[in-house]
C-alpha cells in the first residue's frame with residue numbers, strides 16, 4: 001500500500017511552536033518579521049517595473065492555438081495565466097469569501113484547527129518557514145482530503161456550507177488540472193499511451209491534490225516584510241486564484257522579479273517540480289514568492305496538483321535519447337515532499353542524476369540562480 005499524501009510528513013515532523021499573531025493589532029513590524037538582505041538570498045534580484053516589463057503570458061483556453069501557446073509559455077516562463085477556463089465565477093467568489101471568513105476568525109478559534117507537527121492539513125505558517133530566521137507575514141490553511149473535522153472546529157454551526165464549497169472547488173479544479181496536463185504534455189508530443197497513470201479515460205482520475213488557502217494581511221512596513229518566501233512548488237502543476245490585490249511575483253532570468261497582476265476571472269498556472277522532472281528539464285519549475293501590501297488584505301488559493309500516490313515520476317521515455325539522458329531519478333510525490341522538507345530549494349538537484357554537460361551551474365538548483 002503506497003503512502004498517502006496525508007502521511008507525507010509523518011517522518012518529517014515540524015515543530016513550529018510559534019505564536020500566531022493577531023496581525024490586525026500590530027501597528028509596527030516586529031523585528032521577528034523584518035527581513036534584511038541576509039534573510040533573503042533573492043533580495044538583490046531587481047524588481048521589474050514600467051512599460052518595458054516582460055509580462056507573464058495570458059492564454060485563452062478557447063483559442064484553437066492553446067496547445068502551442070501553452071507549450072511556449074511552459075518552456076519560456078514556467079508560468080502563465082488562463083482565461084475561459086470554465087470555472088464558474090460564482091465558485092471563485094464563494095471560495096474567496098470562504099477564505100475570508102476563515103482567516104477573519106479570532107486567533108484562538110483558528111488554532112483549534114492547527115496543523116499538527118507531522119500533519120499536512122490545518123491552519124499554520126507555511127511549511128517552508130522552518131528554513132528562515134524571520135517569520136512570513138501570512139497565514140495558511142491546508143486541506144488534503146475532507147476538511148470536515150477541522151471545519152467543525154472552526155464553524156460548529158456552519159461547517160456544512162463551507163465543506164460544500166471546498167468539495168465543489170476541488171472537483172472543478174481537478175477537471176481543469178487534467179485538461180492543463182494534456183495541454184502541457186501534448187505540446188511535448190506526449191499522448192495518452194505514454195502516460196498510463198492518466199487512467200483508461202486519460203482524465204487523471206487517481207491524481208492527488210492539496211488545497212492551500214493563503215492570507216496576507218495589510219502590513220505596516222511592506223518593504224521589509226515577506227508574505228511567502230521564494231520557492232518552487234513540489235507539484236506537477238499549481239492553479240492559483242488570487243483576489244484583486246497583487247502580490248505574486250515570479251523570478252525571470254535576466255529580468256528579475258516580475259509581478260503577475262490579478263486579471264478579473266483569470267487563474268495563474270505554474271509548472272511544478274514534478275513536471276520539470278517529467279519533461280526532463282524542458283519545462284522549468286518557476287521560482288515565485290508573494291509580497292505584501294500596506295493597505296490591502298490579499299488572499300490566494302492554490303490548488304496543488306500531483307500524481308496518484310503509487311506513481312513514480314521520472315522523465316518521459318519519449319523525451320529521451322542518446323543525447324538526452326534522463327536527468328532525474330524516479331520518485332513518488334510523497335517521497336519528493338519528504339525531500340523538499342529536508343532540502344527545500346535544493347530538492348530538485350538532490351534527485352538529479354547527472355550534471356548538465358554545458359553548464360557549470362545547475363540551473364534547476366534555484367539556490368544558485370543569479371539574476372540581474
Ligand SMILES: C=C1C[C@]23C[C@@]1(O)CC[C@H]2[C@@]12CCC[C@@](C)(C(=O)O1)[C@H]2[C@@H]3C(=O)O
Nearest residue numbers: 120126127128142210212231233234304340
Ligand atoms: C502538497 C504540498 C505542497 C506544499 C506542501 C504541501 O504539503 C501542502 C502545502 C504546499 C505549500 C503551499 C505554500 C508554499 C509551499 C512551499 C509550502 O510551504 O506549503 C507549498 C508546498 C510545496 O509545494 O512544496
Ligand SMILES: O=C(O)CCC(=O)C(=O)O
Nearest residue numbers: 212214247248290300302
Ligand atoms: O499567494 C500567492 O500568490 C502564492 C502562493 C503560493 O505560491 C503557494 O501557495 O504555493
Ligand SMILES: [Fe+2]
Nearest residue numbers: 231232233288
Ligand atoms: Fe507556490
